[in-house]
Amino acid sequence: MNTLHFSYPQQMLWEETKGEAIVTTGVGQHQMWAAQYYKFDEPRRWVTSGGLGSMGFGLPSALGAAAAFDGKDGRPKRVVVDIDGDGSFVMNCQELATAAVEGLETKIFILNNQHLGMVVQWEDRFYKANRAHTYLGRKVCCWEGLLLL
Ligand SMILES: Cc1ncc(C[n+]2csc(CCOP(=O)(O)OP(=O)(O)O)c2C)c(N)n1
Numbered sequence: 309m310n311t312l313h314f315s316y317p318q319q320m321l322w323e324e325t326k327g328e329a330i331v332t333t334g335v336g337q338h339q340m341w342a343a344q345y346y347k348f349d350e351p352r353r354w355v356t357s358g359g360l361g362s363m364g365f366g367l368p369s370a371l372g373a374a375a376a377f378d379g380k381d382g383r384p385k386r387v388v389v390d391i392d393g394d395g396s397f398v399m400n401c402q403e404l405a406t407a408a409v410e411g412l413e414t415k416i417f418i419l420n421n422q423h424l425g426m427v428v429q430w431e432d433r434f435y436k437a438n439r440a441h442t443y444l445g446r447k448v449c450c451w452e453g454l455l456l457l
């Protein structure tokens with residue numbers, strides 16, 4: 309199985325955008341990796357919910373940034389990237405409709421670890437790895453002789 313370390317996409321993104329993108333995030337491990345590995349050289353490029361911890365923040369805030377930096381009517385043009393978790397993204401993915409209707413250009417990186425990763429980390433550390441609906445992957449289910457994948 310090929311694996312990719314969580315820090316790699318953010319490093320790549322930093323290189324590709326020459327550090328000039330506006331980056332937004334959801335909440336979780338992906339957010340921590342983004343904070344550490346997208347090297348913010350300038351202020352006003354990092355949009356995250358910080359201590360409030362609002363999952364679902366990434367996409368709508370990226371759309372706000374895309375509207376503010378759309379290159380129209382004298383406004384500057386900037387690349388906007390939502391670096392999101394799989395759990396956080398689904399909390400507000402209906403806003404893809406807003407992006408389409410309003411024609412807002414946003415790139416979205418979904419770091420799909422198939423878990424509510426940060427909560428899993430706490431489960432491992434403090435709750436003997438007991439899982440409480442933190443797995444987001446596909447369930448393999450045997451029911452009356454049927455294998456549902
Ligand atoms: C609205 C909301 N619900 C629950 C939480 C608690 N919480 C913090 S991190 C997290 C998991 C995030 O999962 P994901 O977006 O996939 O990020 P990952 O940690 O896997 O990178 C949860 C459930 C929260 N911060 N906000």
Ligand SMILES: [Mg+2]
Nearest residue numbers: 393394423425
């Ligand atoms: Mg996740």
